[in-house]
Amino acid sequence: MTGSDVIYKTDDLIAEDIDAYLDQHQHKSLLRFITCGSVDDGKSTLIGRLLYDSKMIFEDQLAALEADSKQVGTQGQDIDFALLVDGLAAEREQGITIDVAYRFFATEKRKFIVADTPGHEQYTRNMVTGASTADLAVILIDARKGVLIQTRRHSYLAHLLGIRNIVLAVNKMDLVDYEQGTFDDIVSDYRDFADEIGIEKFVAIPLSGLKGDNIAAPGDAMRWYDGPVLLDHLENVGIDYDRLRNQPFRMAVQWVNRPDLDFRGFAGMIASGRIAPGDAVRVLPSGKMSSVERIVTMNGDLDQAVAGQSVTLTLADEIDCSRGDVIAAADAPPEVADQFEATLVWMSDEPMLPGRPYAMKIGSSNCRATVTDEKYQVNVNTMEKAPGKTLGLNGIAVCNISTDKPVPFTAYDENPDLGGFILIDRITNATVGAGMIHFALRRSQNIHWQAVDVTREAHAELKGQQARLLWFTGLSGSGKSTIANLVEKKLHAAGRHTFLLDGDNVRHGLNRDLGFTDADRVENIRRVGEVAKLMTDAGLIVMTAFISPFRSERRMIRNMLPKGDFVEVFVDTPLEVAEERDVKGLYKKARAGELKNFTGIDSPYEEPDNAEIRVNTVEMSAEEAADYIIAQLFGEG
Amino acid sequence: MTLERLTHLERLEAESIHIMREVAAEAEKPVMLYSVGKDSAVMLHVAKKAFYPAPPPFPLLHVDTTWKFQAMYELRDRSAREAGMELLVHQNPEAKERGINPFDHGPLHTDMWKTEGLKQALTEYGFDAAFGGARRDEEKSRAKERVFSFRTANHRWDPKSQRPELWKLYNARKAKGESMRVFPLSNWTELDIWQYIHLENIEIVPLYLSAKRPTVERDGLILMVDDDRFRFEDGEEVVERSIRFRTLGCYPLTGAVESEAATLPEVIQEMLLTTTSEREGRAIDHDQAASMEKKKQEGYF
Numbered sequence: 001m002t003g004s005d006v007i008y009k010t011d012d013l014i015a016e017d018i019d020a021y022l023d024q025h026q027h028k029s030l031l032r033f034i035t036c037g038s039v040d041d042g043k044s045t046l047i048g049r050l051l052y053d054s055k056m057i058f059e060d061q062l063a064a065l066e067a068d069s070k071q072v073g074t075q076g077q078d079i080d081f082a083l084l085v086d087g088l089a090a091e092r093e094q095g096i097t098i099d100v101a102y103r104f105f106a107t108e109k110r111k112f113i114v115a116d117t118p119g120h121e122q123y124t125r126n127m128v129t130g131a132s133t134a135d136l137a138v139i140l141i142d143a144r145k146g147v148l149i150q151t152r153r154h155s156y157l158a159h160l161l162g163i164r165n166i167v168l169a170v171n172k173m174d175l176v177d178y179e180q181g182t183f184d185d186i187v188s189d190y191r192d193f194a195d196e197i198g199i200e201k202f203v204a205i206p207l208s209g210l211k212g213d214n215i216a217a218p219g220d221a222m223r224w225y226d227g228p229v230l231l232d233h234l235e236n237v238g239i240d241y242d243r244l245r246n247q248p249f250r251m252a253v254q255w256v257n258r259p260d261l262d263f264r265g266f267a268g269m270i271a272s273g274r275i276a277p278g279d280a281v282r283v284l285p286s287g288k289m290s291s292v293e294r295i296v297t298m299n300g301d302l303d304q305a306v307a308g309q310s311v312t313l314t315l316a317d318e319i320d321c322s323r324g325d326v327i328a329a330a331d332a333p334p335e336v337a338d339q340f341e342a343t344l345v346w347m348s349d350e351p352m353l354p355g356r357p358y359a360m361k362i363g364s365s366n367c368r369a370t371v372t373d374e375k376y377q378v379n380v381n382t383m384e385k386a387p388g389k390t391l392g393l394n395g396i397a398v399c400n401i402s403t404d405k406p407v408p409f410t411a412y413d414e415n416p417d418l419g420g421f422i423l424i425d426r427i428t429n430a431t432v433g434a435g436m437i438h439f440a441l442r443r444s445q446n447i448h449w450q451a452v453d454v455t456r457e458a459h460a461e462l463k464g465q466q467a468r469l470l471w472f473t474g475l476s477g478s479g480k481s482t483i484a485n486l487v488e489k490k491l492h493a494a495g496r497h498t499f500l501l502d503g504d505n506v507r508h509g510l511n512r513d514l515g516f517t518d519a520d521r522v523e524n525i526r527r528v529g530e531v532a533k534l535m536t537d538a539g540l541i542v543m544t545a546f547i548s549p550f551r552s553e554r555r556m557i558r559n560m561l562p563k564g565d566f567v568e569v570f571v572d573t574p575l576e577v578a579e580e581r582d583v584k585g586l587y588k589k590a591r592a593g594e595l596k597n598f599t600g601i602d603s604p605y606e607e608p609d610n611a612e613i614r615v616n617t618v619e620m621s622a623e624e625a626a627d628y629i630i631a632q633l634f635g636e637g
Numbered sequence: 638m639t640l641e642r643l644t645h646l647e648r649l650e651a652e653s654i655h656i657m658r659e660v661a662a663e664a665e666k667p668v669m670l671y672s673v674g675k676d677s678a679v680m681l682h683v684a685k686k687a688f689y690p691a692p693p694p695f696p697l698l699h700v701d702t703t704w705k706f707q708a709m710y711e712l713r714d715r716s717a718r719e720a721g722m723e724l725l726v727h728q729n730p731e732a733k734e735r736g737i738n739p740f741d742h743g744p745l746h747t748d749m750w751k752t753e754g755l756k757q758a759l760t761e762y763g764f765d766a767a768f769g770g771a772r773r774d775e776e777k778s779r780a781k782e783r784v785f786s787f788r789t790a791n792h793r794w795d796p797k798s799q800r801p802e803l804w805k806l807y808n809a810r811k812a813k814g815e816s817m818r819v820f821p822l823s824n825w826t827e828l829d830i831w832q833y834i835h836l837e838n839i840e841i842v843p844l845y846l847s848a849k850r851p852t853v854e855r856d857g858l859i860l861m862v863d864d865d866r867f868r869f870e871d872g873e874e875v876v877e878r879s880i881r882f883r884t885l886g887c888y889p890l891t892g893a894v895e896s897e898a899a900t901l902p903e904v905i906q907e908m909l910l911t912t913t914s915e916r917e918g919r920a921i922d923h924d925q926a927a928s929m930e931k932k933k934q935e936g937y938f
Contacts, residue, residue: 422806
């Protein structure tokens with residue numbers, strides 16, 4: 001059956017049996033696709049033709065079109081279909097299009113939403129936007145010109161955005177006398193290129209948008225072609241939800257619905273899989289487990305729901321779960337991480353700067369993100385990789401990205417809804433970048449947080465105390481270790497459960513693989529922070545004594561602990577005093593140039609701005625300092 | 638256990654619900670613009686579904702011109718009550734004082750009651766997000782409209798400052814004073830709207846269905862004599878005609894079509910077989926091309 005038969009049949013059905021038609025329309029599925037190509041490829045003509053052939057154009061619009069065609073069209077007295085799909089007045093006047101337009105048409109089987117992305121400078125940004133919601137991409141080629149640089153660019157971007165259905169539409173066949181040889185050569189060229197960038201399959205269709213050949217019906221002049229016509233293919237190709245529904249259940253919580261004390265529903269759109277009452281689920285990032293009690297809708301409870309549906313779930317247990325969390329199948333939860341490798345597409349005139357914090361939105365989660373490392377940029381025309389430090393408008397780069405809190409995610413390839421993110425400028429609030437996560441950088445990516453029943457509060461309560469981390473910071477020789485040791489002795493004598501994490505001791509075991517480069521120093525501190533955190537989880541009062549000269553490291557540790565548990569103790573000793581003490585003889589070596597990067601000499605010490613406790617070792621003895629710290633900690637007296 | 642693939646209407650509904658929940662979660666003070674038309678009816682219905690069993694967590698705002706059809710006022714009040722939502726009605730006090738009306742003031746009527754009235758209401762209540770029922774298929778310039786459309790503190794729409802919308806991620810951040818219009822029905826077509834009303838049995842203003850009504854024919858438009866404020870011109874007489882409306886606005890500005898379609902399927906049938914596009918019935922659109930875009934820049938919707 002050809003496309004045009006379908007359309008006439010549909011028309012008859014409307015007139016003869018509207019109820020049957022409505023029943024048919026109601027059961028149509030939805031396919032979203034993107035058309036890639038410039039005006040020269042006949043893209044607008046093709047879209048105009050699809051709208052026209054599927055009777056989406058009314059008589060008044062057609063009358064206007066005919067008038068316009070004669071006035072400004074490029075087809076003489078014939079209808080210029082391209083005029084159907086032009087856009088904003090400002091663009092029309094300038095003769096350029098700057099954005100993504102969405103068009104709609106339907107056939108007997110499907111409704112279609114077409115993202116139309118015009119060319120020119122903003123191309124990458126626009127195409128990436130249009131492709132992000134598409135199930136299929138139509139890549140247009142002018143049969144006279146064959147595979148061009150722009151064909152490669154369009155294909156690369158479609159592939160980058162994870163579009164699995166690629167249609168190579170070899171257009172303007174009428175201008176090459178409908179020759180099979182021309183078509184075959186182009187397909188062969190394209191296949192080589194597709195292999196190169198990892199496109200596994202594509203469907204090539206020879207057509208003429210202008211004459212209508214192989215759009216809705218086969219063209220008489222191309223009897224040598226026995227594949228589907230364009231509309232047939234669009235009607236029958238698989239859509240992405242078919243794939244997503246077979247994955248494990250995942251849903252980002254958008255909204256907690258709490259009309260009264262008796263009802264607590266978690267609302268969101270199912271990103272993948274299916275769910276039914278009774279299914280065991282896990283809430284990420286907390287790791288808490290429960291099971292689904294009901295799937296609530298206004299039309300009654302559902303006995304199951306699938307990817308693509310917006311639902312409200314209630315859980316069997318009262319567990320913490322809020323916007324930004326992901327509810328997932330208990331046996332296949334997504335990863336949770338705060339560092340990723342991702343491909344980043346830049347969409348702003350203001351270039352991306354590594355280290356600058358951006359607001360990030362992924363799923364329903366909002367956090368703060370920085371690009372920590374730009375690995376390489378990709379030239380969208382040649383696919384060549386080149387090193388880069390920043391990223392300009394329409395640039396594409398593979399980067400490491402770090403977030404200020406752990407977020408649940410999946411690789412973009414697996415599920416765009418949990419692996420695609422946007423970056424937002426925190427001052428202008430503009431959307432400046434879009435990213436696709438490849439994988440998490442930490443080796444812990446497959447280890448899920450196990451929620452435990454005996455909480456950190458319970459551990460501390462049993463010991464009759466509140467867990468704390470006393471983070472001593474100060475210059476070498478300031479007296480950190482001495483004072484920390486005294487504090488521990490006094491607390492121990494008072495029956496407190498404590499532990500002093502000594503820098504040297506840690507380097508003999510846990511951190512013996514680390515040296516003294518900047519990166520190793522940071523890692524040293526991070527590990528000490530993690531161990532200290534575990535110990536506070538066990539209810540202990542933990543003391544550490546490290547120079548820890550940088551605010552950022554200390555802030556990193558502070559952010560790892562619950563608010564109030566991190567107590568920064570600044571052992572304030574002027575450099576000249578510490579240097580004069582020089583207990584270990586290190587200052588002498590540093591002054592002699594035998595020790596590099598020595599804090600206070602040729603490496604800075606950033607004093608704390610708001611340390612919870614500050615002791616001045618010039619005015620106080622170590623004993624007095626220790627008593628002062630304990631008094632501060634447990635209140636005066 | 639196999640489930641059928643979701644239909645296009647189910648996907649559209651799910652998308653609209655997703656959009657509404659995002660706004661509820663991220664905007665400080667959202668509101669739903671409610672014009673009582675068929676698109677508003679669908680938008681309200683979807684909102685009820687999005688937040689069920691709670692009522693939608695925002696009020697309805699009707700920017701009233703005082704010249705709507707009586708049947709619209711009746712349905713408006715009942716719909717808000719049944720949804721358990723607060724209904725705010727704003728009438729531009731200046732337009733009221735100056736007696737601005739569709740008979741004497743032409744385009745100024747729409748401008749003052751609707752465009753100015755909307756801006757006044759949004760500023761007065763301090764709403765930072767307003768849902769509207771506009772669709773991308775309505776008009777060429779709307780094909781490029783974002784789902785989240787940003788407005789300056791003066792309610793102006795700047796095409797250059799609109800944000801790219803990728804996947805299902807909507808950037809709802811804004812500076813103080815700025816606001817957004819959000820169009821959850823962006824991807825619906827007119828047929829989808831009708832089909833959904835039919836399927837979900839949504840109550841709409843009866844004027845969409847054909848009945849014998851008192852009318853006057855003027856300048857090629859069939860106008861309905863809805864109340865005694867109607868001003869007759871010389872030689873005009875009330876004629877009973879079988880009419881229905883394809884869109885609803887101020888009754889002296891809204892043209893009816895002659896029709897026998899008294900049920901929803903019949904209306905849909907007529908719509909599909911008709912040969913003119915939807916907005917023809919509205920007097921305000923008989924301007925130059927791109928008129929909607931100009932109105933949008935001025936803050937019309």
